[in-house]
Amino acid sequence: MILYTPLTQEEIFPEEENTNREYITYEGRSICVDKTAEGRYQLVQLLSTDPQDFLDDKFTPGRILP
Amino acid sequence: MNKEDEKKEDQNQDQQANSSSIVQKIQQLGQSNIPAAPDSNIHVLSIIGQVEGHIQLPPQNKTTKYEHLLPQLIAIEQNPKIEGMIILLNTVGGDVEAGLALAEMIASISKPTVSIVLGGGHSIGVPIAVATDHSFIAPTATMTIHPVRLTGLVIGVPQTFEYLDKMQDRVINFVINHSNIKEEKFKDLMFAKGNLTRDIGTNVVGADAVDYGLIDGVGGVKEAMAKLNELIGQTNETGKQVIQ
Known part of the structure; x- marks a missing residue:
């Protein structure tokens, strides 16, 4: 793999760090979620090309999925 | 009960x-x-952070994953309700092959496409920005053009050099084929000394990118939407003519 970027290698690959980020499908849309301490999912990012999806309350970043 | x-x-x-x-x-x-x-009828594709390729980057990087975008591009091409696409770029570059894959996909979409470079469209963001039918850059946005580099242990220096050189040529060829910049000018910018602190290359700001022929126009959302609607109108007209 060759990265073509003005960033330094240290900026991209720092020391190891644990996260619980996942990509899941929710209501037919791909979303990026973080698993919270209580085992629920918190929406981080919506992956969609439809601008209307971003106006939908269901896909507001930070929302805890029911 | x-x-x-x-x-x-x-x-x-x-x-x-x-x-x-x-x-x-x-x-x-x-x-x-x-x-x-x-x-x-217009879909939006945002390319943000690092363009992520074959290797998953550590989670604190904000990334755009090409395996997410490629199917979306096919869906956009296939869906008759979608008439045009806007690409929003604010990227610091990333994987060469993933970036080129995205750029080639965008260039080969039959529907009208317009890109806007917002904060920055650096390195591999450059071919993605020029891949669309018409490209815009915000007056304050920048694009860093610099050579492809390598850090770390190198086994087989001449071969690696050759490989990197070819990799760089792929980027250069794509950019000159999809924009109005001349190869000589682009290489001049890429290998310029004294512009970047720790590197060779050039940081091209807004209007300069248009002057060099790299980007088609300075503008934001309004200009991009107007251009996209104009392109959609043209496609619809030619479509009608074919039917008649």
Whole structure:
């Protein structure tokens, strides 16, 4: 793999760090979620090309999925 | 009412307490009062952070994953309701092959495409920005043009050099084939000394990118939407002529 970027290698690959980020499908849309301490999912990012999806309350970043 | 029902009702109440909006309560009852927005005939593809390729980057990087975008591009091409696409770029570059894959996909889409470089479209963001039918750059946005580099242990220096050189040529060729910049000018910018502190290359700002022929125009959302609607109008007209 060759990265073509003005960033330094240290900026991209720092020391190891644990996260619980996942990509899941929710209501037919791909979303990026973080698993919270209580085992629920918190929406981080919506992956969609439809601008209307971003106006939908269901896909507001930070929302805890029911 | 038996005990089980009561339990369920308790759980329901708990859930309702947790939900932040009335919309969620309605959804839990299987109903939704969200007014159905009309389907947008223009879709938006945002390319943000690092363009991620074959290797998953550490999670603190904000990344755009090409395996997410490639199917979306096919869906856009296939969906007859979608007439055009806007690409929003604010990227610091990333994987060469993933970036070129995205750029080639965008260039080969039959529907009108317009890109806007917002904060920055650096390195591999450059070929992605020029891949569209028409490209815009915000007056304050920048694009860093610099050579492809390598750090770390190198085994087989001449071969690696050759490989990197070819990799760089792929980027250069794509950019000169999809924009109005001359190869000589682009290479001049790429290998310029004294512009970047720790590197050779050039940081091209807004209007300069247009002057060099790299980007088609300075503008933002308004200009991009106007251009995209104009392109959509042209495609629809030629479509009608073919039918007649």
